[in-house]
Amino acid sequence: MPHNELRKDYLLDRWVVIATERGRRPTDFAKKEKPQAKVGVCPFCPGNEHLTPPAVLAYIEAGGKIEKVKDEDGFRHKGWVIRCFPNLYPAFTPPQEKADKWEIAEGGDLAPAFGHHEVLVESPNHDEHPSDASIPQLLHVVNAYLDRLVELASKPYVRYVSIFRNHGLEAGASLSHAHSQIIATPFVPKIVEEELQASERFWLEKGECIFCNIIKRERESPRFITENQDFVAFAPWASANPMEFWIFPKRHMHTPLEITENEKLNLAKILKTCFSALKSLLNDPPYNYGFHLSLDEKTRQYYHWHLEVYPKLAIWAGFEKSTGIYINTVSPENAAESLRKAISP
Numbered sequence: 001m002p003h004n005e006l007r008k009d010y011l012l013d014r015w016v017v018i019a020t021e022r023g024r025r026p027t028d029f030a031k032k033e034k035p036q037a038k039v040g041v042c043p044f045c046p047g048n049e050h051l052t053p054p055a056v057l058a059y060i061e062a063g064g065k066i067e068k069v070k071d072e073d074g075f076r077h078k079g080w081v082i083r084c085f086p087n088l089y090p091a092f093t094p095p096q097e098k099a100d101k102w103e104i105a106e107g108g109d110l111a112p113a114f115g116h117h118e119v120l121v122e123s124p125n126h127d128e129h130p131s132d133a134s135i136p137q138l139l140h141v142v143n144a145y146l147d148r149l150v151e152l153a154s155k156p157y158v159r160y161v162s163i164f165r166n167h168g169l170e171a172g173a174s175l176s177h178a179h180s181q182i183i184a185t186p187f188v189p190k191i192v193e194e195e196l197q198a199s200e201r202f203w204l205e206k207g208e209c210i211f212c213n214i215i216k217r218e219r220e221s222p223r224f225i226t227e228n229q230d231f232v233a234f235a236p237w238a239s240a241n242p243m244e245f246w247i248f249p250k251r252h253m254h255t256p257l258e259i260t261e262n263e264k265l266n267l268a269k270i271l272k273t274c275f276s277a278l279k280s281l282l283n284d285p286p287y288n289y290g291f292h293l294s295l296d297e298k299t300r301q302y303y304h305w306h307l308e309v310y311p312k313l314a315i316w317a318g319f320e321k322s323t324g325i326y327i328n329t330v331s332p333e334n335a336a337e338s339l340r341k342a343i344s345p
């Protein structure tokens, strides 16, 4: 019997067993019946704004232009196309007093969870998820991510801003209305920090961005999925999740804050292409995605922002949780082939 392959991530010290002999095809993961979030009044639907905290940002469309507004006091703006507000149960909250000390002491193991935790409602239409959204609406989502990123990154106690999306009850979305979340943290999370350190080492040794190098190689590999003028999607070499894929800007940028108007449009387009394919292939599976980016000017030459998408098709159990080694039953080559076919049958 041939052995399974052990694969190491491009940058992280993380190993994955590609256990394809279990013989599962990607479509075997499509569920006929899915647990649904409970129905009732949706607090994210238009008309129910009073059920959520005041918006820190809302986009209102007027005369073909977007007006950016905030809710003040008891007033809630209506007629929005995007609405962003603090999470009702925030994991991170801003300091109350200017004098609050926010630096985490070197070697310390206790600090207040200073930061922000926001919900970004992606559309007034309950079911307008990226797989089905119009391109103009997805462009609003991209713009709103960037607006919040600028604002949150400017806070003195914020070191990182995580923009992520949970889709489906099994992936942690307790409400089914199309939305993302944004959490600003007082330190750079471990996975991003490891990527930063590994990419800095590569740059010092080879004088090249490791991500630009990966993009060049994966565009020609069996893990390639799709591309447009500005973005490329591929299944990563050591995918920890079945059907995992990553989306990269082709142009070298450490932060999405430097994206051009045309690149925003092409990001919206590749999101739609990839999520439509995932939905049609696997009957709208649960998934999580998260951006990896840098807010540190010093990383400009070697870090390259990207979006990582993790379909939730497998359960990480005792082995994965206790060792940090993952067993993936769909090879990234298989995943990419299925997604390519779903994009252009």
Ligand SMILES: [Zn+2]
Pocket (backbone or CB within 6 Å): 042, 043, 044, 045, 125, 126, 177
């Ligand atoms: Zn809704």
Ligand SMILES: [Zn+2]
Pocket (backbone or CB within 6 Å): 209, 210, 211, 212, 213, 251, 252, 253, 302, 303, 304
């Ligand atoms: Zn690069």
Ligand SMILES: [Zn+2]
Pocket (backbone or CB within 6 Å): 195, 292, 306, 308
């Ligand atoms: Zn990453």
